[in-house]
Amino acid sequence: MKINGGVRFVENGITQSIRAMHVDSELISISNENVAGFDKVGYQRKDAIVSSLTEFLGVHGLSTTRDDKIGRIALSENPLDIALAAKGYFQTESDEGIKLTRDGRFKLDREGNLLTLDDSRVLSNTGLPIKLHIVPHDLNQIKINERGLLSVFNPQTNKLEGVAYLGVVDANGALVMEPKVKQGYNEFSNVALQEEFINMMPIIKNFDANRQLFMIQNQNLQKVISQLGSAT
Numbered sequence: 468m469k470i471n472g473g474v475r476f477v478e479n480g481i482t483q484s485i486r487a488m489h490v491d492s493e494l495i496s497i498s499n500e501n502v503a504g505f506d507k508v509g510y511q512r513k514d515a516i517v518s519s520l521t522e523f524l525g526v527h528g529l530s531t532t533r534d535d536k537i538g539r540i541a542l543s544e545n546p547l548d549i550a551l552a553a554k555g556y557f558q559t560e561s562d563e564g565i566k567l568t569r570d571g572r573f574k575l576d577r578e579g580n581l582l583t584l585d586d587s588r589v590l591s592n593t594g595l596p597i598k599l600h601i602v603p604h605d606l607n608q609i610k611i612n613e614r615g616l617l618s619v620f621n622p623q624t625n626k627l628e629g630v631a632y633l634g635v636v637d638a639n640g641a642l643v644m645e646p647k648v649k650q651g652y653n654e655f656s657n658v659a660l661q662e663e664f665i666n667m668m669p670i671i672k673n674f675d676a677n678r679q680l681f682m683i684q685n686q687n688l689q690k691v692i693s694q695l696g697s698a699t
Contacts, residue, residue, distance in 0.1 A: 509570030552647035
């Protein structure tokens with residue numbers, strides 16, 4: 468006995484053109500999001516992944532991944548602005564759970580809790596929220612070394628006293644042993660505008676080509692319908 472199998476896919480051109488334009492629109496949207504994130508602290512550009520079945524699945528065949536290359540690091544005047552010169556993420560905790568971010572713009576509340584700009588708690592390498600036992604009037608009395616050890620100056624002992632290590636982890640949640648923490652710096656996005664615009668050009672051209680095909684096919688279909696109507 469011989470069994471033959473296969474997949475037969477038949478579809479009209481108008482549907483294919485619409486699906487292709489939908490995919491191109493989504494790809495352009497991803498590039499636009501990267502361009503909009505160019506000046507955002509901690510933003511990592513998105514890379515579009517086009518599967519081999521996208522031609523048939525449309526946008527359902529698209530997915531994205533994050534580019535984890537280090538972004539542009541710039542000097543800041545705030546001692547609680549922290550950048551990572553290595554791959555990794557700060558751990559933060561809010562009512563929605565634990566999140567990872569490369570946005571190291573932190574602040575202190577009156578109780579000495581280290582918080583993000585949206586009031587999420589910054590976690591240590593032990594997974595606990597970081598809380599300073601001394602709340603200094605001058606933020607320059609807070610020091611953070613390359614390994615992420617946060618210390619605060621105690622005026623009674625005239626010494627720096629360690630508080631906790633920043634919890635820096637990789638995308639899988641494993642601790643990064645050498646995070647290369649830079650105090651007083653911000654890391655902006657890793658987006659290269661020129662590259663984004665260059666990558667967008669063939670997508671825009673492909674969208675225009677599919678739009679022209681759609682218009683031609685639509686006009687031909689209208690002619691056929693009108694001729695069939697006149698024939699009756």
